[in-house]
Amino acid sequence: MRYLPLTDADRRAMLDVVGAASIDDLFVDVPAQARLDAKIAELPDHASEWAVERHMAGLARQNLVAGDVPFFLGAGAYRHHVPASVDHLIQRGEFLTAYTPYQPEIAQGTLQVLFEFQSQVARLFGCDVANASMYDGSTACWEAIGMARRITKRKKALIAEGLHPHYVSVAKTMARFTGDELVTCAPELTPDGDVDALTAAVDKDTSCVVVQYPDILGRISDLSALSAAAHEVGALLVVVVTEPVALGAIRAPGDMGADIVVGEGQSLGVGLQFGGPYLGLFATQQKYVRQMPGRLCGETVDASGKRGFVLTLSTREQHIRREKATSNICTNSGLCALAFSIHMTLLGERGLRELAMLNHARAVEAAEVLAAVPGIRVLNNSFFNEFTIIFDTDARDVARTLADQSVLAGVSLGRLYPGEEALANGLIVAVTETTTSEDIAALAAALKEVLA
Incomplete structure (x- = not known):
């Protein structure tokens, strides 16, 4: 049985108070292209619990787990080790x-x-x-x-x-x-x-x-x-x-x-x-x-x-x-x-400083290795654990190609700034304490092959 806590009269009374003619008027600020005007064709009207669980598990298996591959994504969300x-x-x-x-x-x-x-x-x-x-x-x-x-x-x-x-x-x-x-x-x-x-x-x-x-x-x-x-x-x-x-x-x-x-x-x-x-x-x-x-x-x-x-x-x-x-x-x-x-308490001041210096050292290692790859220029004069590299081609294509090879190379500026062609060749690379020298070498090798 559906749970309907409000009657039509209840809804009408609330709409009158806020000055809206209909419930749809409450959503006028949502862009038209973001609203559904019909049912989602791919979704069945109903399914059993076990069928839904099996379907969702199949979708989940398509995810690429951050800890399973060389991972250099950042731009505001960072992979650190959490005790x-x-x-x-x-x-x-x-x-x-x-x-x-x-x-x-x-x-x-x-x-x-x-x-x-x-x-x-x-x-x-x-x-x-x-x-x-x-x-x-x-x-x-x-x-x-x-x-x-x-x-x-x-x-x-x-x-x-x-x-x-x-x-x-x-x-x-x-x-x-x-x-x-x-x-x-x-x-x-x-x-x-x-x-x-x-x-x-x-x-x-x-x-x-x-x-x-x-x-x-x-x-x-x-x-x-x-x-x-x-x-x-x-x-x-x-x-x-x-x-x-x-x-x-x-x-x-x-x-x-x-x-x-x-x-x-x-x-x-x-x-x-x-x-x-x-x-x-x-x-x-x-x-x-x-x-x-x-x-x-x-x-x-x-x-x-x-x-x-x-x-x-x-x-x-x-x-x-x-x-x-x-x-x-x-x-x-x-x-x-x-x-x-x-x-923060587990780290303490000394631990935080050590963690920060470890992040920076790994990032410096990555920047030096990537700078030696033909077709790559490191942009930054200064950085902490994240820096930008520049290609001679669209970074979005490079990032997608490497993702297909299970290397998450970074966040392309073209993705963050669609329409800004002057930024299209930039890639933001983040390196944390979870990044290994083997990960950096894998990224460099993959980029060398793609940019050749």
């Missing part, structure tokens, strides 16, 4: 069943975990305070732009050419509803980033400058001068970090004057997971804390003077202030934040 103890601990019943910790007297464990997570993120990013996580890096990036608008009362955001195009896309989608002006462009294949051009473009109408560090091409820039230029005209510097492991080897953005630092926490504890769920990181300086979106856990003492933890500044959240809230996000990626925090 088995992380998965073991996050599956403890008290973590899996925990929900929103609105009642601190019965949620001390969850609140303490989130407090420790915030402390780790704040220290990693070089900021005073961090929130208890957000959905993912791209939504955290948009929230930073919105926060800068609230602080500066301006609506023009300068976005560096090296910001991940998916992050730019999310920001453009949200800006349609807020009126923010986003000034951005596709990157140029130059060895260094566009920090000087950004610095020159900052003016008194700028709310913030958004720059990725390292950027989508793997380039690393000193952001100190950009920070000074932004602050001189009352604008904020927003730094996006898609690979937090890098901060074990390079300067924290907050140490270079960043006002807001956001990022993707997937690299630590979470795993690739076919693209999600992931973990948004968000940190800022103390003077801006009241404009920071999302939830914030704080330390206090109870009536007996014992240490305790509570949610603080929650009056900013949507579930309380509705349309007056700083954000529509009033939850956090709690389980992924827990995994991140456990992995």
Whole structure:
């Protein structure tokens, strides 16, 4: 029997309140080409449970498992080794069943975990305070732009050419509803980033400058001068970090004057997971804390003077202030934040630095080997564990050919920037501690054969 909780009269009453003539009117913002106008022909009306399981298992066998082949994909999602103890601990019943910790007297464990997570993120990013996580890096990036608008009362955001195009896309989608002006462009294949051009473009109408560090091409820039230029005209510097492991080897953005630092926490504890769920990181300086979106856990003492933890500044959240809230996000990626925090705790500061240096060393090895292959040019003057190589042919074709040979060579810029022919020959190669010298040799041999 179908479960129909609403009557036609119920639906009509709700549509009248929101001012929609029909349910279809609620989906007008979804592009027509993305909507189904008929049943999916390939799907049967029904099937037995065992038949569905067998069919889905067959589809799953078509996947190429990251750990089974030479793997050089990155561009915002990275394959790192996650200790088995992380998965073991996050599956403890008290973590899996925990929900929103609105009642601190019965949620001390969850609140303490989130407090420790915030402390780790704040220290990693070089900021005073961090929130208890957000959905993912791209939504955290948009929230930073919105926060800068609230602080500066301006609506023009300068976005560096090296910001991940998916992050730019999310920001453009949200800006349609807020009126923010986003000034951005596709990157140029130059060895260094566009920090000087950004610095020159900052003016008194700028709310913030958004720059990725390292950027989508793997380039690393000193952001100190950009920070000074932004602050001189009352604008904020927003730094996006898609690979937090890098901060074990390079300067924290907050140490270079960043006002807001956001990022993707997937690299630590979470795993690739076919693209999600992931973990948004968000940190800022103390003077801006009241404009920071999302939830914030704080330390206090109870009536007996014992240490305790509570949610603080929650009056900013949507579930309380509705349309007056700083954000529509009033939850956090709690389980992924827990995994991140456990992995960070297991590493410690020394372990994180060692992991970062191992990543960089493997990437340097790969860059040197690939640079010796005829028909390949390494773009970067600087990089952490990810760099861009340039071919004399379309990198999309090269990547597909190697994938058919079970070598996942990297992410082609033509895939990230369709229509940008100037970028079509670029390939982003990511190397982590899971990459072996044998993997690098296999990639070089495959490229040598394809490019011959």
